[in-house]
Structures are given as C-alpha cells and as structure tokens.
Amino acid sequence: MNEEQNRRLTQVGRGTPMGEVLRRHWMPIAGASELDENPIKPLRLMGEDLVLYRDLSGNHGLVERACAHRRADLSYGFVEADGIRCSYHGWAFNASGKCVSRPYEDTVNPDITKRGRICIQGYPVKEKAGLLWAYLGPAPAxxxxxxxxxxxxxxxxxxxxxxxxxxxxxxxxxxxxxxxxxxxxxxxxxxxxxxxxxxxxxxxxxxxxxxxxxxxxxxxxxxxxxxxxxxxxxxxxxxxxxxxxxxxxxxxxxxxxxxxxxxxxxxxxxPQEVESYSQPSVPTWRSPVKDDATGRWVTSHVINQDMVAWVGQxxxxxxxxxxxxxxxxxxxxxxxxxxxxxxxxxxxxxxxxxxxxxxxxxxxxxxxxxxEFLLRGLPRQVLLAHPIWRQHYEGFRFAYGAARVGPPGFPGGGRPMNTLSTIQKACVARLRRIDVCALSDALDKLGRAGAVTGIPQRSGQGRIAGVAVTMKVGPGQPPPGEPRHLGCTAIELSGPDQVIVVEQRSGVEAGCWGGLLTLGAKVRGVEGVIADGPLRDVDEAIAYGFPIFSRSLTCLTARSRVVELGTQLPVALGNVSVQPGDYVVADRSGVVVIAAASIEEVLDTAEAIARREGGMAKALQGGTPISQVMNRDYEQMLENKR
Structure with missing residues (x-):
C-alpha cells in the first residue's frame, strides 16, 4: 500500500473518500444512559465538534457545537422542550439545527422569516438497544x-x-x-x-x-x-x-x-433458572486505557489487549x-x-x-x-462447569474498570451499576412530599390501578418512597451452584432511593424477610421494604428503626420451607403488578405502585390534588364553613381537569 492509498482509507473528514463512505452508515455515539446525569454531552465525530443532548421532551439531538450567533459553546447551554439553548444570549436551536428563538431580536424585531434562515448543522439521532446512534450523511438516511x-x-x-x-x-x-x-x-x-x-x-x-x-x-x-x-x-x-x-x-x-x-x-x-429476569435499564461505563500509576497501557483484559496492538502501530x-x-x-x-x-x-x-x-x-x-446457547441458555450448574462461559460469570473479562459488573445474583456478579439517574432521584424526591392517599386519588383520576391495602407498617417511622427492586419467594428447591441466602441479591442491587418489594404469597407460613436482612438493607441505605408476605424478627426491625411494611408477621424461618425464586422480575402486591424500576410509596394509609412510564403524569396529577387540598385546608382555617368547602371543591377533586 502506498501513502496515497493509506490516506484514502484513514482520513475521515467531510469530503474525504473514506469519510464519505462512513457517513453513509449509522454510527453508535453514546450509551443512552450517559445522558441521565447530564442531558448534554460534547462529542467529536469524524472531525466535527458536536453536542449530543436529550431535551425536556425526551427527544435527542446532535448539533454543531458552536452557536450560530457568536460561536459560543453549546455544550454549556441548557435543554428546552424542543432543543438546546445557548447560555450566552439565549439563542435556541431544534434537533435539525434550525434557530427557533433569538430572545432580544424576537422582541425588538420579530422577523420570523429571517430567524428561519439561521441554522447550525444538525444530524438525526435514534435510540436502539440502549445505544444512541447518529447519521452524518446525506438524506435520505x-x-x-x-x-x-x-x-x-x-x-x-x-x-x-x-x-x-x-x-x-x-x-x-x-x-x-x-x-x-x-x-x-x-x-x-x-x-x-x-x-x-x-x-x-x-x-x-x-x-x-x-x-x-x-x-x-x-x-x-x-x-x-x-x-x-x-x-x-x-x-x-x-x-x-x-x-x-x-x-x-x-x-x-x-x-x-x-x-x-x-x-x-x-x-x-x-442461566435458565432466572429467565424471568427483566433489566430495567442498560448501564454505560468508561473503561480506562492507561494505568495511571505507571503510564502504561492496560493489558489485563481482552479489549484492552487489542488496544495495545492498535496504538502500538x-x-x-x-x-x-x-x-x-x-x-x-x-x-x-x-x-x-x-x-x-x-x-x-x-x-x-x-x-x-x-x-x-x-x-x-x-x-x-x-x-x-x-x-443455541444465547437463545436457550443453560442451567446454572452447567454454566459454572463450562470452560468458556463460566468466565463471563466469574468476572468481567472484556474490558478493564468494571466494579463488580455482572448478572445480578450470579456468582462473581454483583451490583450491575444500577445507580439511579438524576430524573429517577428527582421523581423520588417529589414522591416523598405526597401522601399515599393523594397518589391513590391521582391514579383514580387517571383511570390507573396501583393502590394496595392490607400491608401495614410494622417498623420504622414515616413514609417511604423509591424505585422498586423486586424479589419473589416461594416453595421449591434452591438453585444449583453456590448457596446464597434469599434477599442477599436484592440488597446488593439496592441503595438510597430504592425500595425492596417482596412477594411471598405461596400460602406457606414462613418469613420472607428477617432481622439480618433488615440490618443489611439499612447498611446499604435502602429506603425500606414492602413485603406481601410474612415478616420475621419484627422486634429487630423496630430496634433498627428500619421501615418495613408486611402483610403479616411470623416466627417461622424460611429454611426448608421457601426459597428465593428470582430477583428483578415482575412480582405482585395484592392485585397490582410491580415491575423492576417502577415507583412505590408506602405510609400508614397503604401502598401505591406507579409504573415507571407513568410517573411524570401521576406526579403532576397528585401534586395538583395536594395543592387543592392545601387550599381547602387554608379556607377552613380562615373560617369558611366546612360544608361550603367540601361541596364546592371536594366533589370536583377527581374530575379530569386541573
């Protein structure tokens, strides 16, 4: 190969031979979860400086990094309902790169036609398989x-x-x-x-x-x-x-x-024993390529070894x-x-x-x-005995830097980096300010199921709210492989702003939660436990001050009676299904389950109801007769209007 041929295949800028070939394909550019903490991410792709973002409507955009006004850096801007706004003078652009707002100019000279001619480069973005993909080529994509x-x-x-x-x-x-x-x-x-x-x-x-x-x-x-x-x-x-x-x-x-x-x-x-596992989100993490202590390339993992060869050329x-x-x-x-x-x-x-x-x-x-294996799987004990596949469960072999990343509940695995996003944490914070009755009313107003009764608070004080980590318990044989006490996986998967939800409705009188599990969850910072089944060691839970809600109490151990049937799979509280990643709230009035896809709508509705009830309380305190307050406002509380 001569120098000219080498340049043709290696140069990727716009207008270069290989750059134009690559621009005819969709490219993965980030994990969707990378935008959970910060909805704006600066990127450089094929020689172009760009900004990837997720706007307030949940839509993604990829636009030129420099604002069309005076070339300020849009990666320091902020997202709006439809696009991204420059923090310098407030100019805003939608996902196509079209300027949709120039605050000062729009005020003093609202010439929409002129604004419509202003644009920066914008590229289409799609989400698939937890990845964000961009197309940088000519239309049609x-x-x-x-x-x-x-x-x-x-x-x-x-x-x-x-x-x-x-x-x-x-x-x-x-x-x-x-x-x-x-x-x-x-x-x-x-x-x-x-x-x-x-x-x-x-x-x-x-x-x-x-x-x-x-x-x-x-x-x-x-x-x-x-x-x-x-x-x-x-x-x-x-x-x-x-x-x-x-x-x-x-x-x-x-x-x-x-x-x-x-x-x-x-x-x-x-393994086949946990085939009902449902992954609520796809984590993204960065793998270092260099050892900070030595300045040398990392050589311990498969992809890192490849990189040593690549950069060595x-x-x-x-x-x-x-x-x-x-x-x-x-x-x-x-x-x-x-x-x-x-x-x-x-x-x-x-x-x-x-x-x-x-x-x-x-x-x-x-x-x-x-x-065949990837579609149908293998029993756990067969996997652990396999010379190749067992390596995937004993540790993460592909890339350096994984902190106990692996399938939850499997030997060698651990907490699969399921820390909550900023949006999830914000929703939990809002839920903590709303009582279960207002949330139940909001679900009624929206025509949604979710309210559960008959699971009273047994220990701890006050309301709990969080994202659900689920566990199912019932009669059966313990799974083959390394012995593991029920509840350990759920605890290791959980932390602040998360609630462990347990189903044990087998009819077997045996505890599905106990004293040491309570202490383990408390140490992890878990918000609380909601169990549709018997709680054991309630006095210990009271002494720890840890919030637990359970259907009943028992002194009978789980040993030889029930086993953990799975973690992070759909479970039930009463007649309500709980998916991993749903939101749960419990107080002395009851329990409410809110589907993750509905959380914003339910929160908005419940907050409106709570504000109306607050106004009614103020009216009563101000001397308005209760019959007038209740007749005027209460009967309209659940009408489909705000």
Missing amino acids: PELPDWEPFSFENGFVQIVVSDVPCNWLQCQENSIDPVHFEWMHNNWSTRLSGQTGPYSAEHKEVAFEEFDHGLVYKRIRGEATKADAMWTVGRVCLWPNAFFLGDHFEYRVPIDDENTLSISWIFTRL GVIADRTKETLGLSDRGIVMLRRRFEQDIAAVERGEDPKGVIRDPAKNVRVQLPIAER
Whole structure:
C-alpha cells in the first residue's frame, strides 16, 4: 500500500473518500444512559465538534457545537422542550439545527422569516438497544440496522466506552485477524500471569469469506476439525467498522483521523433458572486505557489487549512499511472492499452494508457460532462447569474498570451499576412530599390501578418512597451452584432511593424477610421494604428503626420451607403488578405502585390534588364553613381537569 492509498482509507473528514463512505452508515455515539446525569454531552465525530443532548421532551439531538450567533459553546447551554439553548444570549436551536428563538431580536424585531434562515448543522439521532446512534450523511438516511442480538432476552446488557488515541482503520483491521487471538489473548495472557506455558492451540488453517453485512473469518486450531463452529460459522467483521462475536459488538467510531471512540455492546446470557429476569435499564461505563500509576497501557483484559496492538502501530499506521503474511488475507480483502465502497459512493451509489428496505430490517441475523446457547441458555450448574462461559460469570473479562459488573445474583456478579439517574432521584424526591392517599386519588383520576391495602407498617417511622427492586419467594428447591441466602441479591442491587418489594404469597407460613436482612438493607441505605408476605424478627426491625411494611408477621424461618425464586422480575402486591424500576410509596394509609412510564403524569396529577387540598385546608382555617368547602371543591377533586 502506498501513502496515497493509506490516506484514502484513514482520513475521515467531510469530503474525504473514506469519510464519505462512513457517513453513509449509522454510527453508535453514546450509551443512552450517559445522558441521565447530564442531558448534554460534547462529542467529536469524524472531525466535527458536536453536542449530543436529550431535551425536556425526551427527544435527542446532535448539533454543531458552536452557536450560530457568536460561536459560543453549546455544550454549556441548557435543554428546552424542543432543543438546546445557548447560555450566552439565549439563542435556541431544534434537533435539525434550525434557530427557533433569538430572545432580544424576537422582541425588538420579530422577523420570523429571517430567524428561519439561521441554522447550525444538525444530524438525526435514534435510540436502539440502549445505544444512541447518529447519521452524518446525506438524506435520505438508510435504515438503522436491527441486528437480532438487540432483541435477545434473558440476559444482562452493558455498554463499555473508551477513547483510543489512534486511527479507526487499524482498530477495524483487528476484526478480520483470527491469529492474533492465539498470541495476544491466549499466549500473552499466559506470560502476563507469570507462567511460561503451556501455550494455547495453534492455528492450523484460516479462511475468509464475504457476505451481505461484512466479512467472516474461519479457523481451525489444535485438534479441532472442519465440523467445529469456528469453521462452519466463524466470526464477523461487521461492515463498516465493527467486530461481532455473537454475544457482543465492538464498534470503532472515528473521532477524527487520530482518535477512535470504542463502543462495546455486551450481552451476558443468564442461566435458565432466572429467565424471568427483566433489566430495567442498560448501564454505560468508561473503561480506562492507561494505568495511571505507571503510564502504561492496560493489558489485563481482552479489549484492552487489542488496544495495545492498535496504538502500538502509531497514531496512523504506516502501511507502506508492512510485511503482510498468509494470515493477513482478510486484511487485504477488507482494504480492497473499502476501495470498492469509495468508488461506489463517488458514483452516487450506496456502499456495502447499507439497508434501505424496512422489510429486510427486522431482527437481521448474523453468523453466530453460539446461537443455541444465547437463545436457550443453560442451567446454572452447567454454566459454572463450562470452560468458556463460566468466565463471563466469574468476572468481567472484556474490558478493564468494571466494579463488580455482572448478572445480578450470579456468582462473581454483583451490583450491575444500577445507580439511579438524576430524573429517577428527582421523581423520588417529589414522591416523598405526597401522601399515599393523594397518589391513590391521582391514579383514580387517571383511570390507573396501583393502590394496595392490607400491608401495614410494622417498623420504622414515616413514609417511604423509591424505585422498586423486586424479589419473589416461594416453595421449591434452591438453585444449583453456590448457596446464597434469599434477599442477599436484592440488597446488593439496592441503595438510597430504592425500595425492596417482596412477594411471598405461596400460602406457606414462613418469613420472607428477617432481622439480618433488615440490618443489611439499612447498611446499604435502602429506603425500606414492602413485603406481601410474612415478616420475621419484627422486634429487630423496630430496634433498627428500619421501615418495613408486611402483610403479616411470623416466627417461622424460611429454611426448608421457601426459597428465593428470582430477583428483578415482575412480582405482585395484592392485585397490582410491580415491575423492576417502577415507583412505590408506602405510609400508614397503604401502598401505591406507579409504573415507571407513568410517573411524570401521576406526579403532576397528585401534586395538583395536594395543592387543592392545601387550599381547602387554608379556607377552613380562615373560617369558611366546612360544608361550603367540601361541596364546592371536594366533589370536583377527581374530575379530569386541573
């Protein structure tokens, strides 16, 4: 490859050959959860300085970072109901980049036609599979690929993000390089552990093929035969800038010519015993690429090891000095195919991998060697005995920096970074100011179920409110694998602004919550427990001052009577279903469950009711006869108006 060819494939700015090819594809640019704490995020993509945001209506936008007025930084602006507003002089822009407000100019010279001609660059954004995707190319945009794994069930998904200081192409070439697994991930890991062997099985044969959505590499190692899935199915170099390995995608998104945004979408299949698990949100976390103590690249995890190879080739690899070998046939195929894409775009055609037909964009299948396992799962004890899959539960092997991230309730896992968003915390704070009766009235007004009676407060003082972490208890055999006392997983998943909700309605007289669990929850900062079932050790709960609401009391232990049937799955309080992530409030009047999707509407309605009741109380204190106050206001309290 000569210098000109290298430039053609590595430069990503607007108007460059490869930059125009990449702009014909949707690119993942962030985890949706990244905007939970701060709804504005500055980004640099393909050489452009941009701002990603979520407005007050919940819609996403990606616009030029510089305001059209005097080029102030919009990443220091603030979101409105429809777009983002500059903090310097208040100019506002919608998701298309059109100026929708110039406060001073609109006041003194309200020329809407002139304002309508002012715009900054804006790009479409879509949310899928917990990721935010952007399209930076010409209209009309193609379909955003609906890859089959994005619809996988019974698993835990997380998104891992890193900034890599090198060009995108050397990252993507790694996706069609099978032999590096033997040396970088197997043999080097052996040496990093202080051992000199044994080394892993050698590659005996490799092959490369092209299909609609990229390239596939196949390999035979050691004693394997051509009946092995790594030969019959292989691994996918997903077009144009991703690596797909069945349970995860690794995207290499160009920041500019010299930096790459690594975004990994990772699915961990849960054991069959917890197939009712429902994940309320997809966490996003950043994986460091350097060790702060030494200044050296992190080498302990799979993707970090890849990064060592990428950055070691230089900021932009000098391919004029390469010496390619037989195992690099896939690299040659990839480069030639990109040249064909460049030519296609220059002719006005779509490059490889673009999907235009919506009918062909439904759960699009890709080659998956482990399809049966990912779809149907395995029993817990089989997973723990498997030489490969058990590694996914003993620790997070893909990227450095995970703090006990893993499927909840599984050995080696822990709290899957389910800290609450700013919006959730704000909703809980509002709920604490409203009594259960007003919330019940709001649900009545909106025609929603959610009020539960017959679960009185047994310990603690005052109202509790929080986001639900759920647990189901009943008769059965304890799950195979490492013994784990019921309630431990729910406690480890919980913290401030969260309430543990327990269902134990089996008819078996046995405690579903007890004294040590109470202390454990109190130490974690959990708001309280609501149990549709028997509470044990109530005196201990009273002594701890920890709020617990339960259907009944008992002295009988759970041992040999009931077991934990699952955590973070739908449960019931009375006749009301509770999903993980719903909101629950309890006081001495009763319990209310509010679906997460309805929280804002219910809060607004309940607050309006509380304000009206407050006005009525003031009227009574001011001397207005009670019959007049009640006849005039109370009977209209639940009318569908505010």
